[in-house]
Amino acid sequence: MTRLGELLLTETNQRQVIVDSDATHFDTFGKQEDSDYNGHYKTNGYHPLLAFEQQTGALLGAQLRPGNHYTSRDSEMFLAPILHSFATQEMKSSFDRNADFNFLLNQMKLSYIAI
Secondary structure: OHHHHHHHHHHHHHEEEEEEEEEEOOEEOOOOOOOOOEEOEEEEEOOOEEEEEEOOOOOOEOOOOOOOOOOOOOHHHHHHHHHHHHHHOEEEEEEEEOOHHHHHHHHHHOEEEOO
């Protein structure tokens, strides 16, 4: 989790969080390092993963990935440290997701609702 996200959640004293995690696409032009073709968007670019806390809009994490990465590829490794920080704070989490992360949430024994 980013320090800013951590600070914001601490300062707002939240006991419940909604994690909104998704991949997005950023077009690139020229020969950018790790830029690759994405068949869905039909363009070259990056396909980063982002995680936000929905109530505050705080950025909890970001991971830059080549454009040809599937939406949920490596998402477990991306989300694990973010979700672990909530588990240690005994927060109730709702998790908005576009791929199947249920096994990760169950493994961490978090109370969650998958949206």
